Amino acid sequence: MDHKRATIKDIASELKLSPSTVSKALRDHPNIGVVTKERVKKLAKQLHFVPNQSAIRFKQQKSFTLGILIPSMLDHFYVAAVEGFEKFAYDSGYNVLIGQSHESLLREKELLLTMQSNRVDGLIIAISRETVDTSHINECVQAGIPIVYFMRKPINEDFHCVCSDVYTGAIDAVAYFVSRGHKRIGFINASSFWTTSRDRFLGYRDGLVQHHIPFDKSLVQESDFTQESNLQAMRRLMQLESPPTAVLAFKDQVLLDAMCCLRREFPSKATTVELIGYGANPIIQYLEHPPLASLKEQPYEIGQKAGSLLLDLVNHPRTGYQPQLVKLPCELQVFNTHKQR
C-alpha cells in the first residue's frame, strides 16, 4: 500500500503542470481554465489528495485553531459549552484545542503555554478556582492572542465576557421561594473573585430587599465545589440557630450534595427544605424526589456566542476595543411543587 501521501507537487508533475496552477485549480481560483480544473480535481481524488494543514498553517502564519480552557469536562455545563464553541469553530473552518485546568493554576499556566506554542488564533477561558493573579493570561494578550472570557471572569479585567444572567436568575429564584412562603433563604456561593459569584450574590441580596426580607450574612456560605466543601456549607447552614427553610445553590452539583446532606444528616427536614440550583442538570430527571427547581442556563449558546465574539477579534485585531459583557438569560425550571411546608 502506498504510504506516501500525495502532495500538490505530485499532482503537478503527473499532469505536467506547475504546483501553483494545481494549487489554484484545487481552490477554484477564477483564472484557471475549466478543463485544467477538471483534470486536476480528478487526479486529486484518484490519489486521495488531502491538503496538508500543517503546511498551510505554516505558510499562512495562522493555526486556524481556537483554544478553549475550562475547569473540567466532568462538568456537564462545560461540556455543553465546548460543544457550542466547537460547532461554531468548525463551521468557520477552525479546529479546537481543549484544555482542562482541573481547577489548578499551575495546569492553567502550562496549558496557556501549549496554546501559545500551538499559535492558537484566539482563546476563550473560564478561569480555574485558583486563578487570582492573571498575569499569565495577560501575557497571551500581549503575544497577540485575543481572549474572551466566559462564565468565570476575573473581576477588573476588561475583555469580552459571555455568561449567564445569574443576577436575574437569583432574583427569580428568591421571588419563587418567597411566593412559596419562605423567609429564611440560604445561599451557597463560590469564589468571590469571579464576577459570576458577585452577580449571584447581588441578585440574591436584591431579591431579598425586594421582598423586604432582611439580609443575614450568616445565611451565605461559600464552597469550593468539592463534595466535602459542599456538604460542609450545607451543614453550616442547617446548624444555624435559625436555619434556612430554602437554599439557593451556586450550581446543581452543589445542590445535589446539599440534598445528600439533608437526607443523611437532617432527615427530619429533608422533605421540607426546598432547594434551587443553577444548571438544570439532566441528572435531575432521574431523581425520585427532585429539588424544587433549577435555573436553566444556555451553555451551548454561550459557547457559540463566545466563539463569535472571539472570531471577530481574530479577524479584526485591534487594541483598546470596547469590551462587551453578554448575558444570556436563565430560566427557572420547576421540578417539584409537591412539598408542603
Next chain:
Amino acid sequence: MDHKRATIKDIASELKLSPSTVSKALRDHPNIGVVTKERVKKLAKQLHFVPNQSAIRFKQQKSFTLGILIPSMLDHFYVAAVEGFEKFAYDSGYNVLIGQSHESLLREKELLLTMQSNRVDGLIIAISRETVDTSHINECVQAGIPIVYFMRKPINEDFHCVCSDVYTGAIDAVAYFVSRGHKRIGFINASSFWTTSRDRFLGYRDGLVQHHIPFDKSLVQESDFTQESNLQAMRRLMQLESPPTAVLAFKDQVLLDAMCCLRREFPSKATTVELIGYGANPIIQYLEHPPLASLKEQPYEIGQKAGSLLLDLVNHPRTGYQPQLVKLPCELQVFNTHKQR
C-alpha cells in the same frame, strides 16, 4: 506592545549568532558552549520566545497530534476515556484532537477527513452506532495513520483494541442475580455489530448456562440508547407473559431509563425488579433508591492504554502486526441490597 512574536532568527541576529546555533542552544545540544547557551536562553526568555509548533510540525512532517473519535462527550464514560488518553498524550509531548460523531456515520467520515488533513500521527476510535461499513477508517490506515479501537470495535477488524472485560462482567452480574434468587433474568443489549455487545451477550448466556438456567431469546432486547428506545426495551421485557425479575443493562444510561420505566409504568414491580448496569456512573450516588449494582469499568485506564498502544504504532510503523485485544477488568459495585423478592 510588541505584537510580532520572536523567532529564532530574531534571537540569532540580536546575538550575532547563526540561527542553527540558537536552535541547538535552545535544545541543549551538546556541542554548543555553555556561555552561548546561557546568552541565548536569557534573551529567549526576555523576548518571550515560544517555539512555533506550526513550523516544527511542518518541518518534521509530524503533527505531534493524536486524534480521538468518540460518540459523545455527554457520556461520562467517554469523557473519562478522553482524560486518560489526553494525560498520556500530553505526557508524551502530543496534543489531542477530539472528535464527536454524535452517533452519525456522516459526521464520523467528516471528522476522519479533518483528522487526515491535520495529519494526526495516530487515532483511537470508538465507532458510531451507524458505522457498519468501515471503508472510511481503512482509508486512514492506508494513508499511513495507525488506528487503535477502543470499547466499540467492529467485528472482523484486525487492529489493536482496548476495552472492558464485559464478558466476565456479565458472568459476574448473572451470578450475583442468581445468588439473590433470580431465575428470570432479562438483558438489554446494543448493536450486534460491536464486539462489546457480542461479548456481553456471550457472558450473559454463559452465565445462565453455568447456573443451569435455560436461555430464553425473548428476554434479550436491543436498544439504540435513545431514551425512547431504552424505555421501549424495558417495556417489552416487562410486558412478557413471564417478565424478568432482574435485568442486566448495556450501560447505566439504559439502566436509569429502565428504572424510570418501572416507576412510571410498572409501579408495583419498581421495588422488586433488580437491575445491574455497566459504568458505575457517579449519578447513582445521588439516587435515593439506587439500583442493585453496576459493573465499574476503567475508562481512564482504557484511554491511557489505547494511547500507549497507539504511540507504539506511531513510533514503530509496521504492517501486518499481530493485533492485540486488551481487556481491562470490570468490578461489580453493589449499591443496594435492601430489596427483597
Next chain:
DNA sequence: TTGTAGGCGTTATCAA
C-alpha cells in the same frame, strides 16, 4: 564550537 545551505508543502506575487 559555530556557521551555511537546503528543504519540508503551500501560496502570493509577478512574469510570461
Next chain:
DNA sequence: TTGATAACGCCTACAA
C-alpha cells in the same frame, strides 16, 4: 491562462 520564484520558521547535514 499558466508558470517561476520566493517565503513562512525550523532543523539536519555538513562545512568551516
